[in-house]
Amino acid sequence: MTKKPIKFVLNGREVQAFVSPDDSVVDLLRELDHFGARESCGQGLCGCCTVLIDGVSVTGCLELALLLDGKRINTVEGLDADGQLSAVQQAFIDTGAFQCGFCTPGFILMIEQLLDENPDPTDDEARDYLSGNLCRCAAYPEILSAVRNAAMKRKTAQGADA
């Protein structure tokens, strides 16, 4: 199949790539040695492949890579670009919110988006928001703690900035 050139911004860096019409975003990211978004269920049900495209969460195993042309894509690898973990990442460590870690990048990106939209979510709001992500190790109670912990960390950081 003929590959087509696309241009997009990956974690703040401009990238050009040649992609096949049937390449998924996860396929393309693998080519670019980004393994944080990963295919698990292959049906857009588990959230392991979550990425943010123009700031909106998308299941990367179902999204065609061609559609990235001209877009901004953010993956988990970009969160600590300055060498510092994000508040959500640090909260995951502080609350022990993962075991095997395979679903973790998807959860972290969803929570980043959740807290951008709603800086102080209730547990029920967090559960609703995260219902499209699956964790077979079932670290769900700790993930809810991580949401609360990250919300607090973000608020503290904002207070310090102000």
Next chain:
Amino acid sequence: MGDKTMTTTEVGRSLPRLEARQKVTGRANYTHNLKLPGMVHAKVFRSTVPHGKILSIDTAEAASYPGVAAVVTGKDILDVVPEPYYGPAFHDQPILALNKVRYVGEPVAVVLADDPRIAAEAVELIDAVYEELPAVYDETEAMTSDAVVHDELKPAGTFPDLKHLNGRKDTNIALDFHLKQGHADAAFASAAHVFAHSFQTQQTMHTPMEPIISLAEPSGDRLIIHTASQSPSFVRSEVARLLGWSENRVQVKVGHLGGGFGAKLYIKLEALVAALALLCRRPVRLSLSMEEQFYTISKHASTFHIKSAVDKDGRITARKCEVLWNGGAYADIGPRVTQKSGFTATGPYDIAAADIDSYALYTNRPPAGALRGFGIPQLVWAYESHTDLIARELGMDPVEFRRRNILKDGRPHVTGTVMKDAAIDAVLETLAERMRWSEPFDRGEGTVKRGRGVAIGFKACVSPTTSVATVTVAADGSVTLHHATVDMGQGSDTAMAQIVAEVLGVRTEEIRVVDPDTDVTPYDMATLGSRSTFHMGNAVRKAAEHARTQLDDMAKSLGMAETAAGRVKEVFRRTYGMQAGTVVGVGTYIPEYVSPNEDGLSDNVTPFWMIGGTGVEVEVDTETGRTKLLKMVNAADLGTALNPRIVETQLSGAAIMQLGFTVSEEMILDGGQVTNASLADYKIPGIKDIPPVIENCIVDAHTETGPFGAKGVGESATFGVSPAVAEAIQDACGVRLTRLPMTAEAIFHALHGDKK
């Protein structure tokens, strides 16, 4: 190792996992990430019939499809593996089907291509013709069925106790295990009450989020296998055996696993990719889809007939258990589940007389193996449901009935082994307290009823097994641990490093833990059955102590103080005249064990007992059958926790996984075909399915023979979940379910009959 009073600084500390930063940044080294130069991708062509003779496999069209490197069938495998049958208990599973297929989804052929999508397209062009044979799916039918899955039993030579099965024909019974303690018949004849019930469990799947994956890479006259495996040492020896090679020609490397739960044990894809790599002389990658995982390994469906004799005071005097394990088409570790878990079928109760009959059965289903509990959750489901039903019929409080019969330390289990360091009563009492069992309980109102239940279970750690570890100290004092326990999320790298750090007086975070690599990490039986903390933990502790002893001896011979602690660098420098040298500490651990005799009895049947229990409160909508868990309390005796926070995550994680097997998960078969092999149709718990209140309790306990008092915990919180939920449902709305899963539909039908 009686170190109960010793104060520790590294052991017992709830530090985050050593690999935490890699995991939250998406940079953990899963096998999934690996790309090898020149590799081809494999896609499997699978059987569409449950049982049949292979008449022909037409691969011509697939082989000529542009971009296909090769198409391989079972006959081609014979060129590199003349006897291509593998398995941990029986050598019954072919690398690719030969002559016969035994379940829908069995691998029959493989396409290799540079592009995985071309391999997948070419697979569709293969055409196989079968002569269908009668099939059997149900474990009870398999006991007497004319449909026989294997013409002849082929036990692996490694287990002396399976030798008598060699060559047995015309049976689906892969293994029968029997235990006979005391005179059960006499006890039943004189009993005040006799109770008999039957329970069933369904076939389920592990669904690790990282699907099963292996790569093989030819390297000179050697082979390197990169695999998401829980048992690198077994993979090496089994692949070497299949190829007729020495073990040192096979190197098995394992990174972090994206979940395992028993799905990634023994041989899954490793023998296939090894053979493919040798045939095409290129690296081969085979990564299963979520759907294909359901055709690869599963958890045993089971039927359990249980009968108890009870005296007038509510004491159980004898118990008879018949357990049928539906092993599917290939034995995998099923025969071991049948025996090593089967002997605990009478439960954690003080019972003088018992008969246990436990059968591993072949059927035409996808194979079953170990899944977080090695058969124990199936047993606890039955014996604790039975326990609650007896208490109801006797009109006794279920906790009180358990108290009256509980098996205490110092008393013999039905095997004859005297219980030690098994805090069964403490687990029960912790649950009763945290559930406020003696206090009044709100039973709901109107059509929404509330109920509660508790259940406890225990497991004998599978024995005997061996672990070996090495601890090296470099001349600058830095420490490296080599061991082959696979960290699949349970936190073993961290726990083992804590043990080393404690012994050598350094900080855990400074220890380098090497990923399993059979070229450098020593033998370990496998990461399974909650054995690692105890077995590998003891080996690691011995290795660290061996290193410390050598350092102390070096210090002494230099005339320095008795202990080298804190001055390791100086000890090396003065010994070797510069920063040079290495100290290698080696530790090997195998526990004491006595094989059961012909009656299934042994006075030392396990190195340690795991105890777990769960209490739940539920709300049942009696109009719809919909059940909500309001509260879940998990309690376990895991000895002394090495890392309490990781342990608590393990407890709730295990209990929530078992909750899925309790209320929603079931592999549904139609004519042998799994019809719901996807996360769309096979419902695993999500974040909205967990109870709003979850409490995890580590009971105060200590295991004298464990490393710093610890023992295993990965499975313990699965034990009590299913029967506790069944009791709570009956407590709420009066119906008793005896088959899993207890879906809203099943509860509705139990409440309202089959009327629409």
